[in-house]
Amino acid sequence: MLMDLSEGQIKKIAEIISSRLGPDASQSRIKSLAARVIDEMTRGGIEAKEIQWSARPVSTQISRSLVVNALGQDKEGLGEKLKSFVDGRALRLTAISDTKLESLRSVVAIIDCANYAADLNRLKFELSALCEEAGFKAIVQDGGYYGAF
Numbered sequence: 001m002l003m004d005l006s007e008g009q010i011k012k013i014a015e016i017i018s019s020r021l022g023p024d025a026s027q028s029r030i031k032s033l034a035a036r037v038i039d040e041m042t043r044g045g046i047e048a049k050e051i052q053w054s055a056r057p058v059s060t061q062i063s064r065s066l067v068v069n070a071l072g073q074d075k076e077g078l079g080e081k082l083k084s085f086v087d088g089r090a091l092r093l094t095a096i097s098d099t100k101l102e103s104l105r106s107v108v109a110i111i112d113c114a115n116y117a118a119d120l121n122r123l124k125f126e127l128s129a130l131c132e133e134a135g136f137k138a139i140v141q142d143g144g145y146y147g148a149f
Contacts, residue, residue, distance in 0.1 A: 010034065065094065065143030066120065068109040068127055072136030074100055078107045081134055085127070090115040107136065110143065 014034045070078060079098045086093045092112040099106045111127075113120060124140040131138035 064112070064114045064116075064120075066111045066113055066124065066127065067141050067143055067145075068107070068111065068131065068138055069141075070107040070131045070134075070136035070138040072105055072131075072134070074103050074105045075135050076105075078105075078131060078134045078136055079109075081130055082107070082109050082111075082127075085130055086111060089123075090117070105136075107131075 014030055017030050017033045068082065072078075079096055082096065083093060085091075092115075094110040094112045096109040097107070113123065116123065120142070127140045128138050
C-alpha cells in the first residue's frame with residue numbers, strides 16, 4: 001500500500017499531522033507520526049479517508065507557554081530570579097510553585113510566551129542556565145506537551 005501512496009498524499013498526511021500538533025511541532029515528530037500512520041494504513045489495508053485521528057490539536061496559547069521544572073538543594077531565590085528574568089522580556093509568569101521538602105526545593109513555573117517573538121528554543125536554554133546558576137537542575141518544556149494546565 002505504501003507504494004500506492006503518491007507524494008501528494010504523503011504530504012497531505014504530514015500537513016494534517018502538523019496542523020493537529022500545533023506550531024511548535026518538530027519536523028522529526030511530524031515525520032515519525034506520518035510514518036506511523038502510513039505503517040498502520042499498510043498493515044490494515046485501509047484507505048487514508050478511513051483513518052481516524054485521535055490526537056487533539058494543541059492550542060496556540062498552550063504551545064506558546066514554557067514549563068520550568070527545577071529541583072535542587074534547599075536554596076531560596078530561584079523564584080525571584082525567574083520573576084526578574086520574565087520581567088526583562090516580553091513574557092508573563094502565569095504561575096509559580098516553590099515547594100520545600102526536607103533538604104530539597106522544587107520550583108515549577110509556567111511562563112506565557114505568546115508575545116515573545118524570538119526563538120523559544122534559545123529561551124529554553126537561557127532558562128535552564130538561569131536555574132543551573134542558582135544551583136538547580138531543570139527541565140524546560142513546551143506547554144503543549146502537557147495539553148492543559
